[in-house]
Every structure is written in structure tokens, then in C-alpha cells.
Amino acid sequence: MTTQTQIPVVVNGACGKMGREVVKAVSKAEDLILVGAVDKNPTVQGEDIGEVIGCGPLEVPVLSDLEATLVMAQSQGLAVMVDFTHPDTVYEAVRSAIAYGVRPVVGTTGLSNQQIRELAEFADKASTGCLIIPNFSIGVVLMQQAALQAAQYFDHVEIIELHHNQKADAPSGTAVQTAQMLTELGKPYNVSQVNETESMPGARGSVTEDGIRIHSVRLPGLIAHQEVIFGASGQIYTLRHDTSDRASFMPGVLLCIRRVMPLKSLIYGMDKIL
Template identity: 45%
Template sequence: MSSTIKVAVIGAAGRMGREVVKMVLEDEALQLVAAVSPSAGAIDAGALVGKPNTGVTVSATIEEALEHSGADVMVDFTVPAAAYHNTSTAIRYGVRPIIGTTGLTPEQIEQLDKLCKEKGIGGLIAPNFSIGAILMMKFAAEASKYMPHVEIIEYHGDQKLDAPSGTSIKTAELISQVRQELRQGNPNEEETIEGARGGYYNGFRIHSVRLPGVFAQQEVIFGGYGQTLKIRHDSYERAGYMPGVNLAVKKVMTYAGLIYGFEHLMD
């Protein structure tokens, strides 16, 4: 039996989706067997990313793509409104989902985990596939043990749909696993403009910046007596996420159940 992993890419015409298609085509251990984009039309997936024809025609729906593709893994970089449908559909077909789309609720994640286990397949939801970003989260969690006064500032382009970002929420979750809730700031502080102090999470604040020209950055700031510590990660282009996506495609073949967070693949 061939050891090649067959991959379907959902959101193939999007900016992240195109990078995933290129990554799959450039790895001999992977085979592109399906691509989905409702808006791209019935064109070859290779032409979509400026590569030679692959024989894979872009489908309009995920059902059409997965019906006869024999895909092992689905990679989804779409929008929050479509992520749950895409993931549950993939699992129904026995295809392992890798979801880079943020915005799924804890209840939805729990249900998808149950579906994966029932099918005996693995899955991954990762707010961030950047190895540098995962290290930033790990370092921040470690620092919070010793410097519990912390705030997060995350920066994205002005077209991002969700705020705060999935990466900042995941960072906050990791910090909260090792840091007891501590309500920071003056207990009598008053916001003269609503939201000025940012979103509240377990005693600390998350601030979301949305501006054109920004790609993706996050800064975790710790304050202590006479000192501050800043842990920052900057992403400059989407290709930087592809080593992580590549690793996820290969790792998801080895376990059952839905994992939330790429950091679990780096242990």
C-alpha cells in the first residue's frame, strides 16, 4: 500500500489555501486529490497557484470534492461560518480534518472530538501553525509562573473577522493553566471609553489591533517590580505557516480524536 498521504484543500483559492496547495504539490510524500473553492470555477488546482496542471479540478463544494477523492486528510483555511460544516462533513467521509480557521466554540470542538473518536480518526484545530508562534505561547506560559501580571496585544489586518485572535485566546488559555486568576490594575479603575482596557480573560486583558498593512503579530507583556518582559512573535508571510501545516498533515495520521492546539504536536 502506498504511504503517500492524500490531501484535500478547502478554501484553495484563498491566500492561505493557495500556499497549502503549493506545499502539498512540492512534497513527494503528499498527493493533492481535491481542492475546493466556490468562486474559482472549474479550473485545475495547479493553474490556481501558478504550477503545471495536476489533473485535480477545483470543486465548488466540499461534498463534491470528498465524494470520490479518497482523501486521507482535509486542510481547511476558510471562514468561521463554514468551519464547523466543513469539519463535520470531512469526518463523516472518514477524512481527517486539519482546521486553521478560528472561531469554533468550545461546544463545537467537543462535538467534533466526539465525531472523530467515533470514526477512529485524528483531527487538529490550530489557531496558529507557525512554529515560532507556538514557542512564543510556551514561553509566555512559563513566564507567567513567575510574573503573573500580564497583558496581550495582538495585531492583524483590518479584514480579520474575529477578535480577539485565536492565537491570543490560545495563549491566554495556556497562561491560565499555570497562573491563578489575578485581577490586575487599580480595583477602582473606570473606563471613560468602553473597551479601553481591552477584553477581560481570567484577570488580565487582551487587546486587538486591526489595521491595513498589518499581517500578524502578537506581544505578551509581563510587568514586575522595576521591570517588564516582552515576548513577541511577528509573521511576515503566509509561507511561514507551511512547515507547521506539513507536520500536521503527517502527524494527524497517527492518532484518534480531535486535538486543539498545534503545541501538542511539538511535545
């Protein structure tokens, strides 16, 4: 049973790499209480999520029925769903959470701009807060802010993002968001000096409408990394953020769980709530 001072939290994708870290972090936070653990893995259905992830019993079973779990969470007060699932399922999961009055905090990337607009409209109509966060690292937010400062003085920039080889989408949501933030400055980038050709398609990476190149690397041994490289005559300015442990994202996740509670609409990006 929750208390008035505790926020009920459902973790969708609880047995995944990020989901496990969220479960641990939520279970240790005095103002939060884990009330639901949802995962499609058939081998762990009904088992205690704490036992599954190796942190001791939490008395919360792993279930596959997200909607039933959302109904149960909503009955315990204003609740939050943290989603770390898959690009193919995240849209419906977030829409379901909003429909049941549960506030989504979304770490799953791969939502299209159209899907984000539709979710924003739905959240507005429901007066339900929603946070879509491409990256929960405070260091990434600082890197993006530094990139905005550098872009005032550099006209050429490319982004390299590097992730583990089990990441389903490319480019990463962080890279896309970084490019969008640079675009919002309203200046042209990377004005072509030559007529480029690619002897191998994709050699120059993907390119945004305003000319920012994004390159994606997928290798085992990586977690989440990004470089923003600025170039000018006689100089290169490189901003880089590296992640060595998924626990580094947890302060940002816990912050978002708390900050989403009073919201009545969708917000994209952690920089908007810091």
C-alpha cells in the same frame, strides 16, 4: 492515482491567501498528493487550481462541492482535509470531513469552545483524527512556552494580537489559546489596583474570566503578530512573534498533515504534537 506512500490531501478554501500557500506546499511534498481543491469563488469553478494560483498546472480542478470532494478523496485511501475558510462555515466542514472518514487539519479560527467539544465527541465516536491548530508557526509555539515560564514569576500580563484587516474573527485563535494556556497554570492574574472605568467601551480590550486582557488590532500591511507583555515592579518583559510571509506557516501545516494520520481523536494546539 495515489501511491501507498502518498497522503491524499484536500484543501478547503484553496483560493484564499492561506489556501494558496497550502496548495503550493502540498504539491511540492513527495509524500503528499493534492487530490481536491474546494473554493466557493464562482469565477474559478472548474479551472486548474495550479493555474489559478500561478504555480503551473496541477490537474486538480477547483470545485465548490466539499462533500463530493471528500467522497472522492476517501476513495483514494486515508485522506486529509486542510481547512482555511471562514468562521461561519468551518464547523460544518470539519464535521463533514469526519463523517466521511477524512482527517481534518483546521487552521480556520473562530470555533467556539462548545463547537470544539462537539467536534471532539464526534471524532472520538468516529475514531478519526482531527487537529485544530490556532497557529501553525513553530515560533508561536516557542513564544507560548516562554510565556508559561514567565507566568511563574509575573502576576500581571496582557496580550496584543495584530492581524490584517480581512481577518473575520477577533480575538485571534492564537491569542485565545495563549490565554487559555496561562489560565491552566491555576493562578490569578492582574489583580485590580483601582476601580477601572472606560469612557469608551472596549478601551481596555476583552478580558478572560481570570482577568487576562486581550487587545486586537486590524490593519492592512499586517499578516499575523502577537505580543505577550508581562509587568512587575520596575520591569516589563515582552515576548513578540512577527510573521512577514505566509510561507512561514507551511512547515507546521505539512507536519500536521503527517501527524494527524494515526490519530483517533481531536487534538487542539500544535504544541500537543511536537
